[in-house]
Amino acid sequence: MKLETFFEKFALFADAPDAVAKMRGLIVELAVRGLLVSQDAKDELASELLERTAAIRAKAVKAGDIRKQEAFPPVENGGPFEITAAWQWTRLGNTGKIFNGNSVSESGKTELAKVESGLPFIATKDVGYGRDALVYENGLRVRLNDPDFKVAHANAVLICAEGGSAGRKIGITDRDICFGNKLYANEVWPGIHHRFIFYVYQSPTFFKEFASRMTGIIGGIARSEFHLLPIPIPPEEEQKRIVAKVDELMALCDRLALQQEERETRHAALARASLARFAEAPTPANLQWIFHQSYAIPPAALRKAILTLAVQGKLVPQDPNDEPAEAAIARIEQQRERLIAAKQFRRSQLQKISDADSFEIPGSWTWTNLGNAMLNVTDGFHSTPQTVESGVRYVTAKHVKPGLIDFDSCLYVSEADFREIASKTRPRRGDVLVVNIGAGSGLASIIEVDFEFAFKNVAILNRPEEVDPRFLFNFLVFKRDDIFDERTKGGAQPFLSLGVVREIQFPLPPLAEQRRIVAKVDELMALVDALETQLATARTTATALLAAALAELTNPKKDHAAAEV
Numbered sequence: 001m002k003l004e005t006f007f008e009k010f011a012l013f014a015d016a017p018d019a020v021a022k023m024r025g026l027i028v029e030l031a032v033r034g035l036l037v038s039q040d041a042k043d044e045l046a047s048e049l050l051e052r053t054a055a056i057r058a059k060a061v062k063a064g065d066i067r068k069q070e071a072f073p074p075v076e077n078g079g080p081f082e083i084t085a086a087w088q089w090t091r092l093g094n095t096g097k098i099f100n101g102n103s104v105s106e107s108g109k110t111e112l113a114k115v116e117s118g119l120p121f122i123a124t125k126d127v128g129y130g131r132d133a134l135v136y137e138n139g140l141r142v143r144l145n146d147p148d149f150k151v152a153h154a155n156a157v158l159i160c161a162e163g164g165s166a167g168r169k170i171g172i173t174d175r176d177i178c179f180g181n182k183l184y185a186n187e188v189w190p191g192i193h194h195r196f197i198f199y200v201y202q203s204p205t206f207f208k209e210f211a212s213r214m215t216g217i218i219g220g221i222a223r224s225e226f227h228l229l230p231i232p233i234p235p236e237e238e239q240k241r242i243v244a245k246v247d248e249l250m251a252l253c254d255r256l257a258l259q260q261e262e263r264e265t266r267h268a269a270l271a272r273a274s275l276a277r278f279a280e281a282p283t284p285a286n287l288q289w290i291f292h293q294s295y296a297i298p299p300a301a302l303r304k305a306i307l308t309l310a311v312q313g314k315l316v317p318q319d320p321n322d323e324p325a326e327a328a329i330a331r332i333e334q335q336r337e338r339l340i341a342a343k344q345f346r347r348s349q350l351q352k353i354s355d356a357d358s359f360e361i362p363g364s365w366t367w368t369n370l371g372n373a374m375l376n377v378t379d380g381f382h383s384t385p386q387t388v389e390s391g392v393r394y395v396t397a398k399h400v401k402p403g404l405i406d407f408d409s410c411l412y413v414s415e416a417d418f419r420e421i422a423s424k425t426r427p428r429r430g431d432v433l434v435v436n437i438g439a440g441s442g443l444a445s446i447i448e449v450d451f452e453f454a455f456k457n458v459a460i461l462n463r464p465e466e467v468d469p470r471f472l473f474n475f476l477v478f479k480r481d482d483i484f485d486e487r488t489k490g491g492a493q494p495f496l497s498l499g500v501v502r503e504i505q506f507p508l509p510p511l512a513e514q515r516r517i518v519a520k521v522d523e524l525m526a527l528v529d530a531l532e533t534q535l536a537t538a539r540t541t542a543t544a545l546l547a548a549a550l551a552e553l554t555n556p557k558k559d560h561a562a563a564e565v
Helices: 003-008 019-032 046-062 106-112 194-201 204-212 223-227 236-280 299-311 325-341 415-422 469-487 498-503 511-554
Strands: 088-091 096-100 119-122 157-160 170-172 183-188 230-233 366-369 376-379 392-395 411-413 432-435 444-446 453-455 458-462 505-508
Touching: 019 194, 019 204, 019 236, 046 088, 046 230, 096 223, 157 194, 170 194, 183 194, 194 230, 194 236, 299 469, 299 511, 325 366, 325 505, 376 498, 392 415, 415 453, 432 469, 444 469, 458 498, 469 511
Parallel strands: 392 453
Antiparallel strands: 088 230, 096 183, 157 170, 157 183, 366 505, 376 458, 392 411, 432 444, 432 458
């Protein structure tokens, strides 16, 4: 594949993660391999150039500008990859004067902030990832000719040498600066183009070599090891052609990145408009078009919209023949009173429904709260029980996942300990568990087993027959994003009290409508799942195409003829 064809077909790769960033990596990799521009037989050989730079380096040592050291060893085994005969592998230390900056304490920075004029002091945070200009106006300056600070001159190439950004934060100075000790500056020798070194630093091959020499917990590369990094050097004139071509292609990548941003902005606007139409339409459930890839609606946003319509009574039409929800609430109250009279649990004091927190619902529905809609809302063990090898399964918060309970990884408690909490409530098929402590607070799951189990750090909602378990579950999923996180309290870890759960306002539809809503939610969620699969497949395909194109461009079948552009 020609490089120009690669750019023309960018739309095929656009859905791949970090497509433009990978294209930038490809460009610099082709550049440092001699595959980006054509070679010219009239160019001076790189070996002759390096002889001149060695003489320049020797003069710098004699003048005391750099320290004397043994000659760097030649690059073994012909270097990390094959290069043309006009190029030559060398060590990075042969390309220029390389040195790190000065360490400055916080009190020292306070003093630098008082300096009104002088050289900018650049720290790691002021260096970008190759595409951004250095941040010179950061409020820190060093007085001119301050003997305590090293100076990097204009066109010095900077690279971070320590920490999480080591080998990734890279920049070029356009003026004289002072700089931090976690940065290495390379003031290249005449004949070595500073922007060629700048692009070499950004190539995947260079970073691989750089990372292989990093040591320590924080991660860093010693200057002695940095000097020894292998680097391919082209003839001086070819360096200039390479830099010009890379600059041109990077500008093209900038335009592609801007096009992607504009595309994503348009898609986001289309998604918002489509969701609004979906929510406002009289029969939104019939708008199957919204589940098409072209509308660019994130599956998570679709799922939330579906649940919002479901709990607001807008997902399915009402049936005047349905029994009003008020009648169901009356029967639930009678059942609860019988259970309280039988001393199975105590009465809970609940506040009245607040209109401020409610939204409009159909006339056949009723506003209540979970305490009144359930037979009981309670919890399990208040202290950690002794576990045993066999007995009754013991469920904790970590076993409750979104929509399921992981019984397979449960431990066990004795029958005696189980009876301690069984006197308050026994979990039944169709009841709902809600995590009430930790990061998972608010996660809910329907009990879909018939065996008994003990539990801790979860609340159990004993559900009456008048409340469909799937409708209740869908409501809890909807409510977690909007309410549960806000009402979760705690210091070291979040905590959702039983009182808060009982007070959650609950829009209750007639039972028949609950079942119609659940069926429609299942139908629409299946469409969302299909959409998510399609999007994932598209990303996978784009990623595979991009990987194949990159492999073809960086591993030409023939010799080192330059990629055509």
